[in-house]
Amino acid sequence: xxxxxxxxxxxxxxxxxxxxxxxxxxxxxxxxxxxxxxxxxxxxxxxxxxxxxxxxxxxxxxxxxxxxxxxxxxxxxxxxxxxxxxxxxxxxxxxxxxxxxxxxxxxxxxxxxxxxxxxxxxxxxxxxxxxxxxxxxxxxxxxxxxxxxxxxxxxxxxxxxxxxxxxxxxxxxxxxxxxxxxxxxxxxxxxxxxxxxxxxxxxxxxxxxxxxxxxxxxxxxxxxxxxxxxxxxxxxxxxxxxxxxxxxxxxxxxxxxxxxxxxxxxxxxxxxxxxxxxxxxxxxxxxxxxxxxxxxxxxxxxxxxxxxxxxxxxxxxxxxxxxxxxxxxxxxxxxxxxxxxxxxxxxxxxxxxxxxxxxxxxxxxxxxxxxxxxxxxxxxxxxxxxxxxxxxxxxxxxxxxxxxxxxxxxxxxxxxxxxxxxxxxxxxxxxxxxxxxxxxxxxxxxxxxxxxxxxxxxxxxxxxxxxxxxxxxxxxxxxxxxxxxxxxxxxxxxxxxxxxxxxxxxxxxxxxxxxxxxxxxxxxxxxxxxxxxxxxxxxxxxxxxxxxxxxxxxxxxxxxxxxxxxxxxxxxxxxxxxx
Amino acid sequence: xxxxxxxxxxxxxxxxxxxxxxxxxxxxxxxxxxxxxxxxxxxxxxxxxxxxxxxxxxxxxxxxxxxxxxxx
Numbered sequence: 001x002x003x004x005x006x007x008x009x010x011x012x013x014x015x016x017x018x019x020x021x022x023x024x025x026x027x028x029x030x031x032x033x034x035x036x037x038x039x040x041x042x043x044x045x046x047x048x049x050x051x052x053x054x055x056x057x058x059x060x061x062x063x064x065x066x067x068x069x070x071x072x073x074x075x076x077x078x079x080x081x082x083x084x085x086x087x088x089x090x091x092x093x094x095x096x097x098x099x100x101x102x103x104x105x106x107x108x109x110x111x112x113x114x115x116x117x118x119x120x121x122x123x124x125x126x127x128x129x130x131x132x133x134x135x136x137x138x139x140x141x142x143x144x145x146x147x148x149x150x151x152x153x154x155x156x157x158x159x160x161x162x163x164x165x166x167x168x169x170x171x172x173x174x175x176x177x178x179x180x181x182x183x184x185x186x187x188x189x190x191x192x193x194x195x196x197x198x199x200x201x202x203x204x205x206x207x208x209x210x211x212x213x214x215x216x217x218x219x220x221x222x223x224x225x226x227x228x229x230x231x232x233x234x235x236x237x238x239x240x241x242x243x244x245x246x247x248x249x250x251x252x253x254x255x256x257x258x259x260x261x262x263x264x265x266x267x268x269x270x271x272x273x274x275x276x277x278x279x280x281x282x283x284x285x286x287x288x289x290x291x292x293x294x295x296x297x298x299x300x301x302x303x304x305x306x307x308x309x310x311x312x313x314x315x316x317x318x319x320x321x322x323x324x325x326x327x328x329x330x331x332x333x334x335x336x337x338x339x340x341x342x343x344x345x346x347x348x349x350x351x352x353x354x355x356x357x358x359x360x361x362x363x364x365x366x367x368x369x370x371x372x373x374x375x376x377x378x379x380x381x382x383x384x385x386x387x388x389x390x391x392x393x394x395x396x397x398x399x400x401x402x403x404x405x406x407x408x409x410x411x412x413x414x415x416x417x418x419x420x421x422x423x424x425x426x427x428x429x430x431x432x433x434x435x436x437x438x439x440x441x442x443x444x445x446x447x448x449x450x451x452x453x454x455x456x457x458x459x460x461x462x463x464x465x466x467x468x469x470x471x472x473x474x475x476x477x478x479x480x481x482x483x484x485x486x487x488x489x490x491x492x493x494x495x496x497x498x499x500x501x502x503x504x505x506x507x508x509x510x511x512x513x514x515x516x517x518x519x520x521x522x523x524x525x526x527x528x529x530x531x532x533x534x535x536x537x538x539x540x541x542x543x544x545x546x547x548x549x550x551x552x553x554x555x556x557x558x559x560x561x562x563x564x565x566x567x568x569x570x571x572x573x574x575x576x577x578x579x
Numbered sequence: 580x581x582x583x584x585x586x587x588x589x590x591x592x593x594x595x596x597x598x599x600x601x602x603x604x605x606x607x608x609x610x611x612x613x614x615x616x617x618x619x620x621x622x623x624x625x626x627x628x629x630x631x632x633x634x635x636x637x638x639x640x641x642x643x644x645x646x647x648x649x650x651x
Contacts, residue, residue, distance in 0.1 A: 047599040047627060136630075156603075181603055206647055211623040212601045242649060244641035245624055285650075292651045320626065324641045344650050436620070436645070449650040484603055484618055 004424065005185040011038040011152065012403045014176060014191035015396075016159045016217060017198030018042075019049030020385055021373025023142040024100070024392030025195045025399070030149040032400035038152040038189065040178065041198070042212060042487075045153050046143030050200050050350060050374075051385060052136055053209030055247045055318070059386045060121050060131040061097040070094055071556045074381035078566060079272075079280050081233065081380035082513050083526050083558025086549065090381055092360045093390055100389040101131070108141040110134045123278075124250050128383065135320070156181050158487050159216060161419035162194065162224040162369070167412030169225030169537065173369040174409035176220070177419050184427070184483035188416055192406040193368045193399045196221060197392060199355045199375030201498045204439050204491075205447060206345030207238060208245035214491035215349055215498040217375035221356045222497065222537055227365040229534040229547075231505035234352025234380040236515050237285040237453060242298070242343040244328045248314075248321035249301075253277045255310050257303045259284060259342065261296040271570040282515035285344035286567050289449040290576040300339035308334040346447055348498050349374055351384035354505065357534065362395035365536075368402065368409075370395040377532075380514065426489035432477035435485070435492040441470050442499050452506075454578065456519040460507045467499050501542065505533045508544050512565035519578050522568045526558050581622030581644035582629075582637065585614055589636035596628035596637060620644055 013034050015022050018041030026039045041048050061070065071094075075085040101119065105111060112120040112132040124130035147153065159178035164171040175190040196217040202210025222228060240246060249257075258266045258277055271287035272279040279287075288299040306314070311334045315322040325331035330340055349355060355378060356364040356371040364371050371377075372395035373388035382391075421428075426435075445466040446452055450459050475496055480486040511525035512518050531546040551558050571578050582604060585596075592613045596605045605628060606617040616622075622644045629637045 043601045043603070044599045048601045052601075052627075053625060136627075182606075204647075208623045208625045208641075209601075211621070244643065246641070289651065297651055320630070324626075328641050440646075440648075443648050447648050447650050453650065484621075487603070488621065 005183070007185055007187050008190070009038060009154070009187060010190045012036040012192050013038070013195065013399055014189050014193070015039040015195045015197055016176060017049070017196065017373070017375065018045045018143070019051035019197060019373060019388065020139065020142060021375070021388035021392035021395070022195070022197035023139070023146050024389050025197055025372055025396035026146050026151045027149050028393045028396030029400040030151060032397050034400035034403050036152070038154060038191070039146060040154045040157050040159055040187070040189070042156070042158050042181065044155050045146065046139045048155070048212065049139065050209055050213055051388070052139040054135070054138065054385055055250070056132045056135050057124050057130040057250055058101070058133060059097070059128045059383045060101060060119060061094055061129070062121070063098055067094065068556070075556055076558055079275065079283070079514060082524050083551065084233065084379070084513060084530060084549065085381050086379040087554045087556070088360050089379060092394070093382060093387060096390040096393065097386050100386070100393060104138070104142070104389070107145040109138050110141070154187065157187055158490060159198070160220065160423040160490050162220045163411045163415055163419070164224060165410050167415035169223070170366065172367040173224060175411050177416060177423065179423060179483065179486065181483055181487040184486065186420055188411070190409050190411050192403045192409050193370065195395045195399050196356060196369065196371040196375035197373050197395070199371070199373060200350045201348040201495060202350055203346050203348045203442060203446065203495055203499065205443060206240050206245065206343065210350065213350060215494045217371070218349060218355060218501070219494040219497045221364065221369070221371065221375070222501070224366060224369070225537055226369060227357045227534055227536045228354060228377060228501065229357045229532050230377040230379065231349070231354030231502045232509050232516050232533060234378065234515055235280055235282050236347055236353060237344045238281045238347050239284055239342055240345050241328070242341040244324065246321055246324045248318045251314065251318055251321070252301060252303055255313070256305050257301055259288065260300050260302045260339070261291045262298055263296055265296070267291055267574070270574050271567060280514060283567065285453050286517055287570070288342070288344065289453045290571045290574065292449070294574065294576040299342050301342045302339045303336045304339060306336045311335070344449065344453060346452055348502055352378045352380050352382050354501060360394070361398040362391055363398065368406065370399045423490060424486070426478050426480040427486045429477070429479045430481065432479035433474045435478055435488045438470055438474050438478060438492050439495065441474070442467070442495060446499055446503070454517050454519060455506060457507060460503055464500070464503045464507065467496065467503060470496055471500070501535060504542060504544055505535065508533050508546065512568065517565065517567055522565055522578070523562050524565045525562045527560050527562050530558060580640060580642050581619055581624050582616055582639045584638040585616065586636040587613060589634040590614065591634055593633065595631055595633065599627055599631055601625065601627065
């Protein structure tokens with residue numbers, strides 16, 4: 001076991017996470033005059049976030065867009081949660097979006113533009129208007145801007161817990177503790193304020209770029225006593241190839257790719273006559289699951305209709321994807337030779353969904369703690385990258401203002417020792433249960449479609465029981481042999497907690513809507529369920545409750561009605577049993 | 580499965596892949612001269628190392644290193 005060194009770092013503002021949200025927070029805090037800004041992330045800044053692997057689609061709202069129409073789409077339409085929305089956050093999201101795009105453009109992010117230099121905007125998945133940046137170049141430009149802004153960057157460091165002023169949960173957050181994932185050296189951060197920007201958790205399921213997204217910020221906010229919420233809502237499922245990893249779905253569908261069942265029938269139109277193959281990933285997953293249940297699985301993405309011209313375009317626009325298809329034996333020379341088996345990929349907290357509850361200034365319920373991007377609780381309309389940009393910028397700006405008026409930060413050595421021992425325990429143990437075994441256990445509990453896609457109370461409860469068993473029997477025995485293993489063990493601990501928060505929130509919501517179908521409660525219930533789920537740690541346990549979204553005060557009010565969720569109605573029409 | 584080859588005839592030992600791998604799969608060997616595939620089971624086939632290698636010395640397959648249960 002390597003010796004455990006410790007380094008102390010004092011700063012004004014600590015930012016945990018280096019994706020687009022953390023980058024915006026750092027840049028904006030410096031702009032707002034915050035002297036010492038430190039950004040800590042798990043790998044190399046610019047390469048260690050989901051943002052670094054984003055394919056390029058970015059929802060664009062132009063100042064001339066009709067505001068009422070945007071709110072009707074994002075706030076009220078079926079695809080975005082049928083009225084379960086947050087008016088204040090949606091307004092911020094609409095207002096700030098274009099300014100962030102202009103800034104990214106100024107900082108060197110390359111966008112697709114028209115010959116006269118305007119942003120090129122097209123219809124993307126679920127009726128969004130999207131512009132395009134050039135994949136990994138985006139985060140490289142953002143990282144460059146962070147460095148040029150005079151931010152202290154500490155990479156290859158996994159933060160595991162927050163530190164508080166009185167050493168106990170629910171007091172002012174004054175720092176954090178983490179360790180170097182290569183050397184094992186511990187780093188203790190003391191900060192006047194902290195921004196959480198590392199909340200994404202993909203549960204190491206399908207999707208190549210999500211295996212380092214394990215929800216640390218969610219876990220540390222929970223343990224520090226912050227209020228969290230909205231874990232069960234939003235687009236909780238993405239989709240990808242079943243046996244290898246690819247992206248480029250928007251390109252595929254725009255160019256004529258179709259989801260088909262085992263009989264070769266396209267089926268999306270039957271489930272969503274308006275959006276069809278452009279429907280949300282939650283809808284595609286649910287429709288696929290119903291087809292499988294009816295004995296018409298597996299599901300494929302059929303690209304065999306691509307002409308040589310389309311293939312040439314694919315090679316030009318997303319060469320990386322073309323290369324993957326070639327190596328997977330799908331693309332041979334200029335021809336797609338077989339259909340691609342397709343399957344859902346679970347997104348525990350990525351893009352939309354669970355995180356720390358904040359106001360529009362990104363303040364959490366704990367003084368000195370801000371959250372943005374996947375670390376904040378997001379309503380279904382809060383699209384991933386633009387939402388992270390908008391919230392990251394706000395978190396940086398308002399945290400800088402807090403720092404300007406804040407007292408010196410104090411940390412308690414007793415707490416430092418405690419959280420350090422907690423993080424280090426798997427290495428100190430050096431023997432026991434393999435983290436991969438636990439991850440597979442989580443997959444077996446959560447990934448079956450009847451748990452996370454077309455759900456039912458008894459099946460959710462069974463998954464909760466399994467996660468509880470893992471927590472009691474396996475997690476206390478998780479081991480690591482070196483700092484790398486310690487990283488994996490701590491990632492696994494975060495994922496187990498996020499799984500529990502997700503499942504318990506899912507069980508709480510007794511109705512059905514986009515991304516959250518319940519066979520035992522198949523009605524979309526805008527009479528009783530225009531509510532957010534909330535939770536926090538209470539005496540070592542999870543306390544859950546709901547709060548009204550306050551729709552009666554909204555300018556655009558959802559209709560107070562209860563109706564059979566359209567996805568179930570479509571399943572009935574397709575002859576798929578459910579109940 | 581995952582990263583399959585580092586061609587040492589081409590590799591100059593610049594360490595770029597070691598620095599950027601988000602899963603820390605690649606490390607410099609104890610001599611500090613050349614990268615080695617140290618934690619293959621954590622490779623997620625993201626292709627970052629292959630894409631950024633200035634010498635085109637790395638080859639990755641899209642096949643998953645680990646079994647992930649299908650939802651059906």
